[in-house]
Amino acid sequence: MSAVGFWAMGGYARYVWPSFGFAIIVLGWNLWSARRYQRAARVRALRALAISDE
Amino acid sequence: MWTWFYRLASPPYVYRTAAALTPWFMTAAALAIACGLIGGLKFAPPDYQQGEAFRIIYVHVPSGWMSMFAYTTMAVAGAIGLIWRIKMAHAVAAATAPIGASFTLLALVTGSLWGRPMWGTYWAWDPRLTSELILLFLYVGVMSLRSAFEDATRGDRAAALLSVVGVVNVPIIHFSVQWWNSLHQGATVAKFGKPAMPGSMLWPLLVMLFGFMCFYGAVLCMRLRGEVLNRERQAAWVREAIGS
Numbered sequence: 483m484s485a486v487g488f489w490a491m492g493g494y495a496r497y498v499w500p501s502f503g504f505a506i507i508v509l510g511w512n513l514w515s516a517r518r519y520q521r522a523a524r525v526r527a528l529r530a531l532a533i534s535d536e
Numbered sequence: 537m538w539t540w541f542y543r544l545a546s547p548p549y550v551y552r553t554a555a556a557l558t559p560w561f562m563t564a565a566a567l568a569i570a571c572g573l574i575g576g577l578k579f580a581p582p583d584y585q586q587g588e589a590f591r592i593i594y595v596h597v598p599s600g601w602m603s604m605f606a607y608t609t610m611a612v613a614g615a616i617g618l619i620w621r622i623k624m625a626h627a628v629a630a631a632t633a634p635i636g637a638s639f640t641l642l643a644l645v646t647g648s649l650w651g652r653p654m655w656g657t658y659w660a661w662d663p664r665l666t667s668e669l670i671l672l673f674l675y676v677g678v679m680s681l682r683s684a685f686e687d688a689t690r691g692d693r694a695a696a697l698l699s700v701v702g703v704v705n706v707p708i709i710h711f712s713v714q715w716w717n718s719l720h721q722g723a724t725v726a727k728f729g730k731p732a733m734p735g736s737m738l739w740p741l742l743v744m745l746f747g748f749m750c751f752y753g754a755v756l757c758m759r760l761r762g763e764v765l766n767r768e769r770q771a772a773w774v775r776e777a778i779g780s
Contacts, residue, residue: 488577492588497653501646502573505595508642509569509751512635516758523762524778527769531778534770 545622548773551764554757561754568747575740583737592650594740598748600643603671604706606636606752610678611703614696626692627767629699630682631759635752637675644668655719663712664720667705674702688767 491498543549576594583590610632617625647665648658659665678695685691713722722732733741768774 491591492582494587494589494653497589497649498591501592501595501649502577504645504649505599505642508599508638512638512751512755513758515634516755516762520758520762520765523765523769527765527774527778530769531775 545620545624547624547764547768547771548777550624550627551761551768551777554760554764558754558757561750561757565747565750565754568743568750572740572744572747575743580737580740581734586654589650589653590737592646594744596643596646596650597741598745599639599646600668601745602748602752603636603640603643603668604709605749606632606639607671607675607699608703608706610636611699611706614699617692618696618700623692623767624764626696627760627763628756629678629696630692631756631763633675633679633682633695635755635759637672637679639748639752640668640672640675644672651719660719662719663716664709664718667709667712670705671702671709674698674705678702 489495489499572594576591580591580594582588610629613625613629613632616622617629644665647668651660652658678699681698682691682695685694712718713720765774765778
């Protein structure tokens with residue numbers, strides 16, 4: 483299959499590529515939000531420890 | 537076996553195990569998803585009826601399976617939390633909900649994009665589509681219910697109860713294509729019996745499913761660490777664990 487044929491996906495490109503694109507967005511969001519959640523929890527725990535030390 | 541089960545109730549053990557497992561799950565997920573994508577987009581032949589549009593299966597089916605798997609995990613964890621009053625089980629349920637909801641949304645959107653060229657419409661009130669949409673509402677309901685209570689213990693118990701009641705929707709989603717007349721095609725990979733697709737199309741799907749499961753494992757471990765810290769921030773072991 484040529485590169486043009488591959489990207490055209492037999493005329494279904496406007497359905498196939500948005501599906502894969504949305505999958506990348508969802509997987510990326512999962513990673514980003516999990517990391518953000520974990521960092522925020524760590525900051526809160528550090529704050530709680532600092533308050534208990536005072 | 538029971539010793540292992542009781543160790544899972546220990547927050548420091550869960551925190552450290554989740555930290556150790558995350559890179560393994562993430563590496564396996566990256567490799568499997570890359571192989572599955574190459575196999576699905578490059579090596580799998582086009583379908584004789586659906587042409588190249590069938591390739592949406594490589595993200596649609598794994599996300600659909602994971603949406604049900606994550607919900608079942610959440611309900612089982614919720615039940616364990618309710619019966620044995622294990623806080624870590626509620627932490628697992630809380631960590632699973634947003635991941636499962638995102639997989640459900642992905643299944644619905646990719647299904648809609650697949651439905652347009654095959655059925656001529658983005659959406660139909662078909663039993664499979666409707667029950668999957670109900671699953672998304674259940675996830676949103678469980679997350680909203682948990683955060684609606686100021687007392688975290690009451691929020692956990694209410695969310696667990698809803699997730700246990702809602703698990704009845706999982707077999708309905710799975711068997712909806714057999715029980716009712718449906719636009720949606722039947723099972724592609726059945727547990728019993730021969731798969732409805734040739735090996736050249738099947739292996740990338742199974743590899744993608746494995747990749748999505750490992751990805752779920754990695755994100756669950758990351759979220760679980762955050763959940764444990766949020767719930768245990770006053771505990772003595774936290775000081776050592778987060779290195780302050």
